[in-house]
Amino acid sequence: MIAPVFALLIALAGPADTTRTLPDSLPSQDTPLVQPIQPAEDSVFSERIPSRLALPTSLQLEPDTTAPRRRRKSIQVSDWYERRLRIHRYLAYTTIPLYAFQAIAGNQLYQQSAEAPEWAKTGHRVGATALAAVFTVNTVTGLWNLWDSRSAPQGRTRRTIHTILMLASDAGFTYAGVKLSNEAENSLVKRRQHRNLAYASMGVAIAGSGMMLIWRD
Numbered sequence: 001m002i003a004p005v006f007a008l009l010i011a012l013a014g015p016a017d018t019t020r021t022l023p024d025s026l027p028s029q030d031t032p033l034v035q036p037i038q039p040a041e042d043s044v045f046s047e048r049i050p051s052r053l054a055l056p057t058s059l060q061l062e063p064d065t066t067a068p069r070r071r072r073k074s075i076q077v078s079d080w081y082e083r084r085l086r087i088h089r090y091l092a093y094t095t096i097p098l099y100a101f102q103a104i105a106g107n108q109l110y111q112q113s114a115e116a117p118e119w120a121k122t123g124h125r126v127g128a129t130a131l132a133a134v135f136t137v138n139t140v141t142g143l144w145n146l147w148d149s150r151s152a153p154q155g156r157t158r159r160t161i162h163t164i165l166m167l168a169s170d171a172g173f174t175y176a177g178v179k180l181s182n183e184a185e186n187s188l189v190k191r192r193q194h195r196n197l198a199y200a201s202m203g204v205a206i207a208g209s210g211m212m213l214i215w216r217d
Contacts, residue, residue: 081148084141091134092209098134099202102127106198109184110191128177135170142166158215165208172201 105127108120146163176197183190 078148081145084145088138088141088145091138095131095134095205095209098127098131099206102131102198103202106195110195113185113191128181131173132177135166135173139166139170158211162208162212165204165211169201169205169208172197172204176201 102124105120105124108116109124142163146159149159176194180190180194180197184194
């Protein structure tokens with residue numbers, strides 16, 4: 001009786017068994033309590049997210065290596081500039097048939113003088129008057145527009161050369177009509193001078209008008 005009781009006391013007084021079997025639902029000591037979630041292979045998060053976002057190539061801004069373009073300076077002209085230009089241009093076209101008629105009538109006067117047909121005498125005077133009127137109007141409108149566009153650098157050289165040529169033609173026609181026309185009636189030398197100067201003035205005027213059609217800025 002005493003032996004079993006003594007054995008029971010020894011068993012109760014001994015060290016407790018510290019070895020325990022952990023259930024399957026709990027993590028082991030070597031395994032951290034919080035495990036990172038591993039995404040599935042076919043998940044949308046399977047690709048690594050870049051540390052920084054990069055813009056597409058088409059949207060990336062490249063450094064501007066080109067020099068900045070200068071903006072064209074706007075030039076203000078009067079409302080009548082285009083109207084004067086239109087009048088100037090249309091009247092310039094009328095000089096072509098006037099030149100042709102004056103050449104034909106003037107040739108008759110050069111060869112026959114006072115014996116030239118009446119249509120040549122009258123027609124040459126009318127043609128000269130018409131040319132004088134056209135050149136007067138075109139000189140006024142041309143110089144007016146030249147002054148109105150003095151601040152515009154584009155086409156300045158072309159306009160200046162055209163003006164010089166047309167003024168030279170004006171001077172030639174004026175001298176041939178006012179000075180030499182009266183003297184040409186009684187002198188073959190003056191008639192020759194009148195004809196040559198008139199042809200030279202026509203050539204200069206045609207060159208000045210033609211350059212405005214060919215020379216474009």
